[in-house]
Amino acid sequence: MNDPTIAALFIFVLASFAGFEVINKVPPTLHTPLMSGANAISGIAVLGAIVIAGDTHTTVTTILGAIAIVLATINVVGGFLVTDRMLQMFKKKEVKA
Amino acid sequence: MIGSSLAAIAAPTASAGLENLVGNGIQIGYLISACLFFVGIKRLGSPATARQGNTISSVAMLLAIVVTLLDFQVVNYVTILGCIAIGSAIGAVMAQRVEMTAMPQLVGLFNGLGGAASALVAIGELWRHFGTSDVPDTGSMVSILLGVLIGGVTLSGSLIAFAKLQGTLPGAPMTFPFQQAFNAALLVSFLVGSGLLLTDSLNQSMFLGTIAISLVLGVMFVLPIGGGDMPVVISLLNSLSGLAASAAGFVVGNSMLIIAGALVGASGIILTVIMCKGMNRSLTNVLFAAFGSGETGGATAGASGGGVQKPVKTVDPEEGAMMLGYARSVVIVPGYGMAVAQAQHAVRELSDQLDRLGVEVRYAIHPVAGRMPGHMNVLLAEANVPYDRLYDMEDINPQFEQTDVALVIGANDVVNPAARTAKDSPIYGMPILEADRAKHTIVIKRSLGTGFAGVQNELFFGDKTMMMFGSAKDMLSKLVSEVKEL
Numbered sequence: 297m298n299d300p301t302i303a304a305l306f307i308f309v310l311a312s313f314a315g316f317e318v319i320n321k322v323p324p325t326l327h328t329p330l331m332s333g334a335n336a337i338s339g340i341a342v343l344g345a346i347v348i349a350g351d352t353h354t355t356v357t358t359i360l361g362a363i364a365i366v367l368a369t370i371n372v373v374g375g376f377l378v379t380d381r382m383l384q385m386f387k388k389k390e391v392k393a
Numbered sequence: 394m395i396g397s398s399l400a401a402i403a404a405p406t407a408s409a410g411l412e413n414l415v416g417n418g419i420q421i422g423y424l425i426s427a428c429l430f431f432v433g434i435k436r437l438g439s440p441a442t443a444r445q446g447n448t449i450s451s452v453a454m455l456l457a458i459v460v461t462l463l464d465f466q467v468v469n470y471v472t473i474l475g476c477i478a479i480g481s482a483i484g485a486v487m488a489q490r491v492e493m494t495a496m497p498q499l500v501g502l503f504n505g506l507g508g509a510a511s512a513l514v515a516i517g518e519l520w521r522h523f524g525t526s527d528v529p530d531t532g533s534m535v536s537i538l539l540g541v542l543i544g545g546v547t548l549s550g551s552l553i554a555f556a557k558l559q560g561t562l563p564g565a566p567m568t569f570p571f572q573q574a575f576n577a578a579l580l581v582s583f584l585v586g587s588g589l590l591l592t593d594s595l596n597q598s599m600f601l602g603t604i605a606i607s608l609v610l611g612v613m614f615v616l617p618i619g620g621g622d623m624p625v626v627i628s629l630l631n632s633l634s635g636l637a638a639s640a641a642g643f644v645v646g647n648s649m650l651i652i653a654g655a656l657v658g659a660s661g662i663i664l665t666v667i668m669c670k671g672m673n674r675s676l677t678n679v680l681f682a683a684f685g686s687g688e689t690g691g692a693t694a695g696a697s698g699g700g701v702q703k704p705v706k707t708v709d710p711e712e713g714a715m716m717l718g719y720a721r722s723v724v725i726v727p728g729y730g731m732a733v734a735q736a737q738h739a740v741r742e743l744s745d746q747l748d749r750l751g752v753e754v755r756y757a758i759h760p761v762a763g764r765m766p767g768h769m770n771v772l773l774a775e776a777n778v779p780y781d782r783l784y785d786m787e788d789i790n791p792q793f794e795q796t797d798v799a800l801v802i803g804a805n806d807v808v809n810p811a812a813r814t815a816k817d818s819p820i821y822g823m824p825i826l827e828a829d830r831a832k833h834t835i836v837i838k839r840s841l842g843t844g845f846a847g848v849q850n851e852l853f854f855g856d857k858t859m860m861m862f863g864s865a866k867d868m869l870s871k872l873v874s875e876v877k878e879l
Contacts, residue, residue, distance in 0.1 A: 301532030304643050304651055311427075311652040315659030318431055322438045324760060325780050327664060327767030331631050332500050333437050333447050334660040337430060338507040338634040340454065340653035342477075343461045344514035344641040349476070352469055354524035360517035362476050368510035369480025370487070371503045376451040377488035378499060383444040385774040 329382050336375025342368035415463055422460030423649040429453035430653055434660065440780065457649050493775040494735050497765040498558040501551050501627055504634045508547025511637035511654075512607070515540030518644045519600060528594050536643035538587045538603065544637040545607025546614060551630050553615040554623065558764055564620030566683040573681070576613050579606055617683040621729075621806065621845025623764040625668045625679045632661020664766050671760030671786075673823045684819070684846065705841065708859035710868065713835055714875030716859075717743075720797035722753040724789060726828050727769050728762050729845075730803015730838065731865050739869035740802065741776040746876040756782055757789040757799075757826045759807040790827050799831035801852075803865045805844030808852055820846045834858045837868045 322330050345368050349361025430453045436446025462473070491499045515537045522529050529537065556562040569575075586603040590596060618626050635657025642650025669676050678684070708716070717723055725744065731737060744754040756778065762769045770783060784792075793799060801808055804826075812823040828834050829852050836853060839862065843849055852858055861868050 300646055301536065301643065304646070304648065307648050308639055308643075308651050308655050311655035312659050314431065315434075315656040316663065318435045318656075319438060319660045319663050322663070323440065324758060324767055324785055325440060325770045325774075325783060326438065326443055327667070328496065328500075328765060328771045329443055329447070329767075330434075330437050330660060331628060331664060331766055332496075332503070333450060334434065334657045335500055335503050335507065335631050335634065337434070337450055337454065337653050338504070338631070338638050338657040339510070340457065340650055340657075341507055341510040341514055341638045341641050342480075343457055343647055344638075344645045344650050345510055345517075346458070346461050346473055347464065347645050347647065348514055348517040348521070349473055350464065350468055351521060354521045357517040357521045357524070358469070358472070360513045360520065362472055364510040364513035364517070365473060365476035366480040366483075367506040367513070369477050370484040371507040371510065372454055372484065373481040374484030374488045374499075375503050376447060376454070377485055378491060378496070379447045380444065381488065382493075382496075382771055382774070383447055385771075385777075386440060386443065386780060 325386065329379050329386075332375055332382065333379045336372055336379060339368045339370075339372035339375060342372060419460050419463060420648075422456060422463075423647075426453045426457040426460065426649060427652045429456065430656055434656060457653075461649075492735075493737075493772055494732050495559075496771055497623065497627060497763075497768065498555050500765060501555040501558060501630065504627075504630045505548045505551030505555065507634040508544045508551060508630075508637045510544075511634070511641040512541050512544025512548060512604075514641040515544060515644045516600075516604065519594070523595055523597060526595065531591060533644065534591055534594050536640055538590065540637060540640035540644050541604055542583065542607045542610075543633055543640050545604060546611035547630055547633040547637050549608040549611030550615045550626075550633070551611075553612055554626055554630060557615070557620060558623060566619040567616045568683045572613070572617060576610070579610050579613065582606055583610065614680070618680065619684055619845060620764065621761075622672075622679050622684060624761050624766050624768070625665055625672075625676070627765045628661050628664035628668055629676075629680075630661075632658050632665060635659075635661055668761055668766055671824065703854040705854055706859045708835060708861055710861065710871035710875050713859070713861055714872050714879065716798055716833060716835065717747060717752065717800065717872065718750050718876050718879040720752055722755070722796050723747060723798045723800060724755050724757050724784075724793065724796045724828070724831065726757045726759075726799060726801045726804050726808055726826050727773070728759075728802065728804025728807060729764060729768075730805075732763055732768060732772055732803075734803065734865035736802065736865035736869050737772040737776040737778075739866050739873065740773070741778050742873045743869055743876065744778070744782075746873055750876070750879060754782065755784055755789065755792075757786070757793075757828070758783050759786055759804070759826050760824075762804060762807055786824060786826055793827045793830040796831040797833065799828040799834045801828050801834060801836040801838075802869070803838060805838070805850055806846045806848065809844070809846075809848060809850045810852055810855075811848060811850070818848055820848055828852065829855055829858070832857065835861060837861045837863070837865050839864060 345364035433450030436442040583606045639654030808828040811818040
């Protein structure tokens with residue numbers, strides 16, 4: 297194992313702990329929005345896709361990267377919009393109630 | 394990682410300075426973006442701030458993407474921006490068009506796409522090494538293999554979950570002899586293949602083999618899990634899609650990917666645990682027991698087989714409307730049947746009519762009712778039911794005894810009193826909504842059929858229970874028109 301991998305491991309573990317702390321109490325009403333919002337965030341893979349698609353040395357890599365960008369952007373854009381649609385419904389009622 | 398192409402053209406010293414500047418700028422941008430993600434998801438945890446939280450997360454994502462585009466390594470902008478435009482358009486259309494009842498499928502599908510993207514990043518990175526023939530170090534190779542495994546399982550597992558939720562595949566668990574052994578063999582072959590790749594990283598066919606195995610593993614993982622356990626599966630796949638992104642982050646050495654992925658992984662695991670608790674079953678039991686396959690429930694259904702002959706009281710909409718209209722308090726217990734019949738608007742209409750008559754209407758929501766975490770909440774929100782009327786299991790259960798009528802709509806296992814009493818029942822110990830403790834219980838259901846767990850529901854045969862057989866939507870509209878007459 298090289299140093300960058302170990303450093304990355306530190307980031308991963310600490311971010312996971314922070315994630316657990318930030319989320320740990322969520323009311324059931326928000327379970328679906330939390331899930332679909334988090335799901336949109338998992339489309340962060342688009343960054344990795346941009347990095348490998350941007351590298352023009354290997355055609356296959358560029359193509360795989362391009363496909364990955366499309367898939368990840370669907371996830372990101374669709375995920376955030378659908379979450380917003382859901383939360384809009386929750387909000388509307390809040391005013392009424 | 395940064396800037397090989399530009400460095401070659403520009404004067405060495407000037408380019409090094411600029412590179413450093415942009416490189417640091419990128420990292421600072423990532424840091425801000427990571428903080429925004431945490432703030433965003435934190436706000437998503439409270440109803441008042443949730444929408445703002447989602448907006449903050451999306452801004453964080455936009456920032457991260459823009460910052461990444463500044464990377465010197467990125468050169469062919471036309472392709473990249475084109476792909477982003479295509480993806481955004483497809484995603485936006487899907488998000489606009491989807492029915493709220495189809496939300497579990499959509500979340501499942503999006504999960505799969507995220508997993509696929511992460512796996513492709515890992516694959517693409519190794520392919521770059523195939524092109525240049527420089528061998529990746531062990532750390533990178535392990536990351537690549539993890540990215541392929543987690544991403545692949547997320548993709549194919551999500552697609553199977555999607556097919557099951559959409560009804561393309563039967564929702565019942567699909568099992569075959571020696572399934573566990575077969576899966577174990579798959580996993581072992583993946584590990585062996587990975588081991589060989591660690592010694593000979595540039596073995597293309599071996600790498601393609603491990604990709605294929607990952608995809609098959611995902612299929613095998615979800616096939617034996619039944620529809621009623623989908624809330625667990627969907628949350629677990631959500632978690633996996635985050636871990637896949639983290640793995641991709643290890644592969645390309647991008648801390649932003651690692652952080653955001655870990656955040657998603659954590660949130661998915663929290664939901665998974667909540668869902669498992671809601672069923673009082675362990676995660677391993679959900680994943681490997683092929684629960685609800687009939688074999689599990691068969692024995693018990695047989696044991697209480699006499700139950701089928703027990704007398705059942707039925708009630709017609711007219712009488713049901715009278716019971717509801719003249720009650721002081723009504724608790725509505727929605728289940729998956731309401732989602733299938735898309736009856737949430739009819740439910741809302743009924744409760745409006747009851748409001749008019751001065752009946753206190755509340756909703757009791759079981760944590761695993763439906764096919765994804767919070768499924769019932771979303772549907773009722775769509776139908777404009779105020780969310781302060783929705784009660785969690787712990788809050789509503791003590792109140793059933795003072796409730797005049799509990800109206801169960803398309804729910805089954807989550808109101809089965811056998812979970813309290815029958816030690817031999819597969820659902821024994823599962824926390825339930827105690828609808829049987831209300832003074833009267835009306836159950837709207839298509840038949841006396843067993844629920845997902847394959848267990849006969851003794852609530853249907855209770856002295857205080859009346860059945861209304863029919864589709865939730867039809868029965869509710871009839872109830873609404875009868876209540877209007879009162």
